[in-house]
Amino acid sequence: MRARDFIGTQDVTREDLRTVLDLAQDFAKGRLGGPTDGALSGKTVCLAFFEASTRTAVSFELAARRAGAHVISISEKGSAIQKGESLVDTVVTLDALEADAIVIRHPAAGAARLAARHTGAALVNAGDGRGQHPTQALLDVYALSEALGGLDELDGRRVAVVGDVLHSRVARSVIPTFQAAGMEVALVAPRTLLPLEAHAWNLPVISSVDDALDWGADVLYALRLQKERMTEGSPRVPSVAEYARYYGVARRHLATGTLLMHPGPVNRGVEVSGDVVFDHSSLIPTQVASGVAVRGAVLALATGAVGMEIAA
Amino acid sequence: MREASRELIIRGAHVLDPLSGLDEVTDVRLAAGRVAEVGAGLRGARRLDADGLHLFPGFVDVHAHWRTPGREDEETIETGSAAAAAGGFTSVVMMPNTDPIVDKPVIVSGLVRRIENESRVRAHVSVALHEGLRGERLTEMRLLKEAGAFCVSDDGLGTQSAGVLRNGMLYAKTAGLPVILHCEDHTLATGAVHDGVPAALAGIPGSPASAEDAATATALVLATETGAKVHITHVSTALSAGLVGYFKDRADVTADTTPHHLTLTDELVGTLDGMYRVNPPLRPEKHRRDVGEALRGGILDFVATDHAPHSLSEKDLPLEEAAPGFLGHETAFAAIHTELVLKDKLSLSRLIEAMASAPGRWIGGAGTLGVGAPADLALVDLSEEWTVRPEEMVSRSRNSPYLGQKLRGRLVGTVVGGELVYDRIGERVGERV
Numbered sequence A: 001m002r003a004r005d006f007i008g009t010q011d012v013t014r015e016d017l018r019t020v021l022d023l024a025q026d027f028a029k030g031r032l033g034g035p036t037d038g039a040l041s042g043k044t045v046c047l048a049f050f051e052a053s054t055r056t057a058v059s060f061e062l063a064a065r066r067a068g069a070h071v072i073s074i075s076e077k078g079s080a081i082q083k084g085e086s087l088v089d090t091v092v093t094l095d096a097l098e099a100d101a102i103v104i105r106h107p108a109a110g111a112a113r114l115a116a117r118h119t120g121a122a123l124v125n126a127g128d129g130r131g132q133h134p135t136q137a138l139l140d141v142y143a144l145s146e147a148l149g150g151l152d153e154l155d156g157r158r159v160a161v162v163g164d165v166l167h168s169r170v171a172r173s174v175i176p177t178f179q180a181a182g183m184e185v186a187l188v189a190p191r192t193l194l195p196l197e198a199h200a201w202n203l204p205v206i207s208s209v210d211d212a213l214d215w216g217a218d219v220l221y222a223l224r225l226q227k228e229r230m231t232e233g234s235p236r237v238p239s240v241a242e243y244a245r246y247y248g249v250a251r252r253h254l255a256t257g258t259l260l261m262h263p264g265p266v267n268r269g270v271e272v273s274g275d276v277v278f279d280h281s282s283l284i285p286t287q288v289a290s291g292v293a294v295r296g297a298v299l300a301l302a303t304g305a306v307g308m309e310i311a312a
Numbered sequence B: 001m002r003e004a005s006r007e008l009i010i011r012g013a014h015v016l017d018p019l020s021g022l023d024e025v026t027d028v029r030l031a032a033g034r035v036a037e038v039g040a041g042l043r044g045a046r047r048l049d050a051d052g053l054h055l056f057p058g059f060v061d062v063h064a065h066w067r068t069p070g071r072e073d074e075e076t077i078e079t080g081s082a083a084a085a086a087g088g089f090t091s092v093v094m095m096p097n098t099d100p101i102v103d104k105p106v107i108v109s110g111l112v113r114r115i116e117n118e119s120r121v122r123a124h125v126s127v128a129l130h131e132g133l134r135g136e137r138l139t140e141m142r143l144l145k146e147a148g149a150f151c152v153s154d155d156g157l158g159t160q161s162a163g164v165l166r167n168g169m170l171y172a173k174t175a176g177l178p179v180i181l182h183c184e185d186h187t188l189a190t191g192a193v194h195d196g197v198p199a200a201l202a203g204i205p206g207s208p209a210s211a212e213d214a215a216t217a218t219a220l221v222l223a224t225e226t227g228a229k230v231h232i233t234h235v236s237t238a239l240s241a242g243l244v245g246y247f248k249d250r251a252d253v254t255a256d257t258t259p260h261h262l263t264l265t266d267e268l269v270g271t272l273d274g275m276y277r278v279n280p281p282l283r284p285e286k287h288r289r290d291v292g293e294a295l296r297g298g299i300l301d302f303v304a305t306d307h308a309p310h311s312l313s314e315k316d317l318p319l320e321e322a323a324p325g326f327l328g329h330e331t332a333f334a335a336i337h338t339e340l341v342l343k344d345k346l347s348l349s350r351l352i353e354a355m356a357s358a359p360g361r362w363i364g365g366a367g368t369l370g371v372g373a374p375a376d377l378a379l380v381d382l383s384e385e386w387t388v389r390p391e392e393m394v395s396r397s398r399n400s401p402y403l404g405q406k407l408r409g410r411l412v413g414t415v416v417g418g419e420l421v422y423d424r425i426g427e428r429v430g431e432r433v
C-alpha cells in the first residue's frame, strides 16, 4: 500500500473530507482500537518540529500513541535537530530509520513539499511558514460538522475568515477546505493584513465583523494576530482598540446564533473578546478536542493503516 | 451646520460656474441654504444688487494650517475661517500638525465641535497618518473617521520610507480616507531654500528639486500599486508636475499647487528676508512656468493655499532660521488673477475650476452653483486694485509674501449656506416689503 501525503488542502475534495471525518469519528469512538491493538500498531511516526509548537506536537503524539504507533519526536528545542541542520538532511535520516510517517513543522512555506521529495514515508504537514496547515483545516471542518449535525450541513453556509490572512497558513488551508465542504467564504481584514492581490482567492473582502454579519456569515473564523504585527517595524494595525473594534469578535456578534471558531491560541481582547471564548456559540473548545481524533485519522490514512480510496 | 437662511436674490452679477456651464450676467436665488434658481429677472423680497461683480462658486482650500489647538497666538478657527472667507473660500481642510497633533479620536471630535461654533466657513479635519507625525505607528484611522476625520496627512513632513508610506496607504484605503501627501525626501532636503543661483550667490543652504521629485515619484508609484486615493499637495517643480501627468490615468491620484508657487520665484531669496522661506521652497522661473502650464492643462487639478500663519518672532529672522510658510487665504485669488489671468497665462474659467469646481469635487458636493447645490459662493470685483497691507489682514498673522504688492481683483462678499460670512457690500442688500 502506497503512502499518502497530507501536504496542503488546495485540491481537497468533499469525498476526501468525508473519508477523514468518518475515520476521525471512528477514532474518537475507539473503533480503531487502542495503544496495544490500534490501527497504527507496528508503525513508526516521526515528529520533526523545526519550529516550536506545543499544542500541535502534543496532539499528533497523543493521536499516534493512542493508535499504537511508535513515536520518535525530535525538535530544534530538544536539540535532536542540530542548529542549522538542513531540512533535507533530517528527513533523509528519518527515512533511514524506516519511519512510516513523518510529521513536519517548519517556518518556511514549501518545507513539507520539499521534505516529501526526500522520503518514502508519508509526509504530514503540521504547518509550514505561511503556507499550509492541513490538519488544522480538517479538524475545523470536523468540529463544525459535529456542531451542525454532519458534513452535509455545511453546504451553502457562509464563513467569514477574519484577521491576518496575509501571514496565516491556517487561512490558506481553511479557505479551500471550507469551499470543498460547499461553504461560501469571505475575508474580513484591513488591506495591511491581506496580500496586495487580495482577490487571489476570488473571495469578497469585507471591512468589519459587523459587515460580515450583514453579509450573512453563519460562522466567524477568527485568525490569530501575532503581537509583532502591532509593534515591529511599521505596524500593520494602529492599536488593539481599533483592531478589536472592527475585526474582533464580541458577544453581540454571536447573539443570533452565529458560530465562532479560532485555531488558537487566542489573544483575548484582540481577535475575540475575553468573555466569548467559552460562549455556547464558540466552537473553540470543540476545535481543540477534535485535534487528536482528526490527526489519528490522518496518520492512519497516511501510513496506509486504513484503506484509502481518496485521491492523492 | 447653520439654521436655514432667509431667501436672497443676487441680481445682475456675471455668474461663472464652469461645472454647470454658466458664464453670463444673470440672477441667482438662494433659499434654505441652497441655490434655488438661476435665471434673469428673478424677484423676491430680499436682494443683493451685484451689477459689475463676478459671482463664482465658493472656493475650496484643501490645505490650511489654522494652528488650533496650540498656537492660537498665530491663528484660531475664528480668525483662520475669517481669513478664508475674506479670500472667497467657503470650504477648508485643516491640517493636523498642531499641538497636540490631531491623531486621536477625542481631539477630532473636539475640533469638530469647535468648528461648528467658531468657523465662518465649512471646515474639514485632516488627521495625522502616523501617530505624532513620527512615521512609525499608524493612527486609528477608522476610529478617527467615526469621530469626524475627513482625510489623513502627515503634512509638514515627508515620509520616512517607502515601506512605511505603502503600509499607510493600504490602511488608509481600508479606512476609506484619502491621503494628502507632502512629498519631501529629508535626506535630500537639507537646506532652507531652493538650491538655485540666488541661494548660491547668497550663501543660503539649498535643497534641490530632487528632494521633492524623488518623494513625489515614490508616492505616485505606491499610489498606483496600492490603489489608495492619494492627493499630492503643493507641487512646485516641473518634474513633479510631469510625474503627476504620467501617473494621472494609472492611479487614483490628484494634485495641487499653491498661489505662491504660481506667482513667485526664488529670486526673493536674494532679499535674505525670513519672510520668503516656505516649504517646498520658491523655485526658479522655469519651474514656476511649467507648474502654471500644468495647472492650465489640468495635469495639476487645482490650487490649494497651504495657508501657514507664523508670528513675527518666527519670521523676522535670517532666512535660514525663519519658520517656513506663508499666509494664503486672503490673497490666493487676487495673486493668481493678477499674475496669470491678466497676463493671459490662465483663463478665468480655468482659475475658477481650479479654485472651486475641482477641489469641490475632491471634497465632495462643493464648488458649483448648480440648482440644489449648497449656497456657497464668492462675489468678486475683478477691476478693483488693492495693496496688500499688514494692518488689513484678517488673519491673526501677517506673514504674507505679497505685503506691499498691488493686486487686481478683490473679494467683496462671501456666502456660506446662504449667509454672508464676509461682507464688504452689506449696504447693497435691499429689503422690500
Ligand SMILES: [Zn+2]
Binding pocket: B155, B156, B157, B182, B234, B279, B280
Ligand atoms: Zn506641506
Ligand SMILES: [Zn+2]
Binding pocket: B063, B065, B095, B155, B156, B306, B308
Ligand atoms: Zn502645509
